[in-house]
Amino acid sequence: MTFDVHQLDTFLLVGSGVTLLAILAVRFSAGLGLPSLLIYLLMGVALGEAGLGIEFQDASLAHALGFGALAIILAEGGLTTSWAAVRPAMRFGVALATLGVAISVGLMAVGAHYLLGLPWELAILLGAVCSPTDAAAVFSVLRVVPLPKRLTGVLEAESGLNDAPTVVLVTLVSSGAALDDGPLAVLGIISFELAVGVLSGYVFGAGGAWMMRRIALPSSGLYPLAVICLTFLAYGAAAYVHASGFAAVYVAALILGNSELPHRVATRSFAEGIAWLAQIGLFVMLGLLLSPNRITGETVFLAVTAGLMLTFVARPISVLVSSLLQGRPRLALRELTFISWAGLRGAVPIVLTTIPLAGGVESSEDLFDIVFVMVVIYTVLTGPTLPLVARVLRVARRSEPRGLDVEAAPLEKVAADLLQVAISPGSRMHGVEVGELRLPRGASVSLVIRDGEAVVPERRTVLRNGDELLVVTPRRQRDATEQRLRAVSSHGRLAQWAEG
Incomplete structure (x- = not known):
């Protein structure tokens, strides 16, 4: 197959137009409280065989591109996640991503087999692909729902970690290895892949952070590229030894995102931009893969019934059982109820269905259609109701205090660093004089930028x-x-007394 210049021109024209429309659609979807994935999926359907007539039925290519997009999305999630916020909730998040997923898969498989009449292989696949939550879908809605950190930490940890075990399970079931080797062998394989994946992520994350702090690149734009490459090195190294690349990329990104790296804010902004691009491409591609003429009344019935089982049986029970392993302080029942309702499904379940689809599993097209319809219906139903549910359950907060944003750039010739510090609205540095910062010897505030104007500060300059x-x-x-600046941001003039 050849690809001439005319095809390239057409691809650039259509691709840039679709991407621009998708970017503009973010504002529309945010106003409605809907994850933007719905609009992207519908754009893909409109471009496909039922709309403009673009044919795309290559399941293997969709599988490969989908996994690449998910790796980018997980990298962005790790880079922008605050370890301080996630750490107290990590125990509960890991429980949801492992034990919770196992419980959900089991309940969904039993229900799909005995209530919907699906064969065991298809029932287990349905439970496996539907059990993980989707980080992109969750966070696009949670941006408009102010929540305490203990809840956002749980949801962030779960969404970042639960892709890895489900990918392994779906792959094993699709290949027939799960049914041949038995549950203990499957558990051993999943444990091995997760452990080695986490180890790979830690090695490349910690090693990459050590390296990035000690080199001076000639352009600030190279730092974000280097960080993204480090996360994909972790993914590739883990995948090379048949371990979980998704666990590796998330752990590496989490370490790098919470390390004091040069141009950290720019790196996060760059990662967020390419993650949006990955989401747009992923959802539009999945919309293209759908054949609307295959959707029947039976498909809709199976999708609605499976969604009811997932939303009102499997998800609540998995959250409740997993909560037994949470640390202190324990979450209240109303907070657990919100976590159950906020377990949105998005691209991840649909992408996972491309594994059996590419493997030629019997009835895998039916599985893809059921999951596609289910994701659309229940995202429409649950997404817009999250703000209301948060208010009814009294878990919403008007505002959460923000920390101090610090970006660093190396000054190699004088063995110094230039810190760019943004005083956030919730900071107690407001009203503090520059002289009251009491920075370590040799450190000084060289410039204050206020209302777009640069001011050389004096000791009595009030921030x-x-x-x-x-x-x-x-x-x-x-x-x-940095420690001193963060202390003043948290405690104001009383920082030294509070630390003592």
Whole structure:
């Protein structure tokens, strides 16, 4: 198959137009409280055989591109997740991503076999692909729902970690290995892949952070590229030894995103941009893969029934059982109820169905159609109701205090770092004088940017919310300088007394 210049021109024209429309659709979907994935999926259907007539039925290509897009989305999720917020909820999040997924798969498989009459292989696949939550779908809705950190931490940890075990399970079932080897062998394989994947992510994340802090690249734009490449090195290394690349990429990104790297804010912005591009391409591609003429009344019935079992039986029970393993402080029943309702499904279940579809599993097309319809219906039903459910359950907060945003750039010739500090609205640095910061010896505030104007500060200059500070610090004092700035941001003038 050849690809000439005319085809390239057409591809660029259509691709850029679709991408621009998808970007503009984000504002529309956010206003309605709907995950943007629904609009992207419908755009793909409109471009497909039922609309403009673009044919796309290559399940193997969809499988490969889908996994690549999910890796990018997980990398962005790890880079933008605060470890301080996730750490207290990590125990519960890991329980949901492992034990919770196992319970959900079991309940869904039994229900699909005995209530819907599906054969065991298809029933287990349905339970496996529907059990993980989708980070992109969850966070696109949670952006408009202010929640306490203990809830967002659980949802972030679960969404970032539950893809890995389900990918392994779906692959084993699709290949027939799960039914041949038995549940203990499957459990052993999943445990091995997760453990080695996490180890790979830790090695490349920690090693990459150590390297990035000690090199000076000639352009600031190279730092985001280097960080993204490090996360994919972790993915590739894990996949090469048949371990979980998804666990590796998320752990590596989580470590890198919480390390004090040069141009960290720019790196996060770059990762967010390519993650949006990956989401757009992924959802439009999955919409193209759907054949609307295959959707029948039976398909809709199976999708609705499976969604009811998942939403009102499997998900609540898995959350309740997993909560027995949570640490202190324990979440209240109303908070667990919200976590159950907020377990949105998005691209991940649909992407997982491409595994049996590419493997030629019997009735895999029916599985794809059922999951597609189920995701659309229940995202429409649950997504817009999250703000209301949060208010009814009294888990919403008007505002959550924000920390201090610090970006660093190396000054190699003088062995120093330039810190760009943004004073957030919730910071207690507001009203503090520059002299009261009491920075370590050699560190100083060289410039204050206020309302777009640069001001050279004096000791009596009073800082305000919204200010940006340029702080020069010797490299050996950088950690102490950042620690002091964060202490003042948290406690104000009483920082030294509070720390003591």
